[in-house]
Amino acid sequence: DIQMTQSPSSLSASVGDRVTITCRASQSITYYLNWYQQKPGKAPKLLIYTASSLQSGVPSRFSGSESGTDFTLTISSLQPDDFATYYCQQSYSTPLTFGGGTKVEIK
Amino acid sequence: EVQLVESGGGLVKPGGSLRLSCAASGFTFSNYAMNWVRQAPGKGLEWVSSISSSSSYIYYADSVKGRFTISRDNSKNSLSLQMNSLRAEDTAVYYCARDWGSGATTGYFDYWGQGTLVTVSS
Numbered sequence: 001d002i003q004m005t006q007s008p009s010s011l012s013a014s015v016g017d018r019v020t021i022t023c024r025a026s027q028s029i030t031y032y033l034n035w036y037q038q039k040p041g042k043a044p045k046l047l048i049y050t051a052s053s054l055q056s057g058v059p060s061r062f063s064g065s066e067s068g069t070d071f072t073l074t075i076s077s078l079q080p081d082d083f084a085t086y087y088c089q090q091s092y093s094t095p096l097t098f099g100g101g102t103k104v105e106i107k
Numbered sequence: 108e109v110q111l112v113e114s115g116g117g118l119v120k121p122g123g124s125l126r127l128s129c130a131a132s133g134f135t136f137s138n139y140a141m142n143w144v145r146q147a148p149g150k151g152l153e154w155v156s157s158i159s160s161s162s163s164y165i166y167y168a169d170s171v172k173g174r175f176t177i178s179r180d181n182s183k184n185s186l187s188l189q190m191n192s193l194r195a196e197d198t199a200v201y202y203c204a205r206d207w208g209s210g211a212t213t214g215y216f217d218y219w220g221q222g223t224l225v226t227v228s229s
Contacts, residue, residue: 094157
């Protein structure tokens, strides 16, 4: 199984900050990496698919990039609505696997 | 508007069974692969099972293989998850999720239901 390791597990940031979350795959998954946002008590929401494609309706302050087996989600200017937990997920092979999550909290 | 509505969750004793359903609307259900993803209380997301648009391809997480069965009825726009031999560690919110691709399975999920809670406890 492909293991997805996210870091950090949590972070504190202020509105307007640039935030970066990293996800590392245990083996090559090419660009089959996706990012979701989840707020408490709600279903996850797809933000980025195939490493860098922005899902329809998602603000352009969200972006994704890849470097080998390392993937990054960047929020260019954190907004109040962005405080949530973020998960990466590989869709390269089954079993599909998620990272452990990164909780973004208000500083 | 795409809608996915799960039902069937509840409290069940260890070793018991439960059947979850997901009613889909607002899109051509038969064109999309569908999935179940779960989340234990206070924990992260765990993929459970996927079924292709025509039910030709079915996949399970090792943790549920042999105990859970995914199925779909394209004539009724519905997805099901039959869960047998339930364990305490199956306690979670179960989400129904649509695959992003129409006509092709992508493995990522663009629409999710609100979830249904399954609690396995004596």
